[in-house]
Amino acid sequence: MIKLLSMHGMVHISSERELPESLEKYRLKIDSSDIIHVIASADLFISDSQTMSAEAGYFGTPYIRYNDFVGLISYLDVLENKYNLGYGIKTTEYEKLIITVKELLNNENLKAENKLRRQSMLDDTEDLTELMIKLFTGFPQSLEFLRIEKKWLNMCGIFSVIAKSNSYLQNF
DSSP: OHHHHHTTSOOOBOOSSOOOTTTGGGBOOSOGGGHHHHHHHOSOEEESOHHHHHHHHHHTOOEEEESTTTTTOHHHHIIIIISOOEEEEOTTOHHHHHHHHHHHHTOTTHHHHHHHHHHHHHHHOOOHHHHHHHHHHTTTTHHHHHHHOHHHHHHOTHHHHHHHHOGGGGGO
C-alpha cells in the first residue's frame, strides 16, 4: 500500500501505537490536535477510524474507511452511499481496497469532485445552531414552530426526550 501511495504523493502515518521500523519514517510528527488540518488538506485519507473518516468527508477530503464496522454506522452510510464522500471497505476485502485506491489515485479531479459532493451534503443539512437559537430565544412559543416544522423534529433525537417530559410536546 505504501509503495502504491508513494507513487502519487507523500505518505504519512498517524498512529498512537508503535510502528514497525520500516514504517517509522512515514510517521506524522505533529501535535495530535493538528491532525484535523492534515485531514482537511489531504488528497486522500485512508483510515480505520470512524470519526476521522467522517471528518474527512465533512471537509470534502476523499476517504477510505478500512474496518469491520462498514454498514453498521448510519451517519457513515449516508456520507458513503448518499453523498459518495468516501468508501467503507471491510478488512476481509483487501483486493477491493487496492482496486479502490488505484481508481481514486487515477482520478485527477477527485478532490474537486468531492468538494462538490460536500457542498451537496451541506446544502441538504439543516443548521442546528439556527434551530437552537429559535428554540431558546422564543421559548415557549418556539415549541409551536417545532410542531409546524416537523423536519426539525426528525433531525435530532433530543426532541423525543423533551416530548416525554413536556406535556405540550405530547401533541407532536
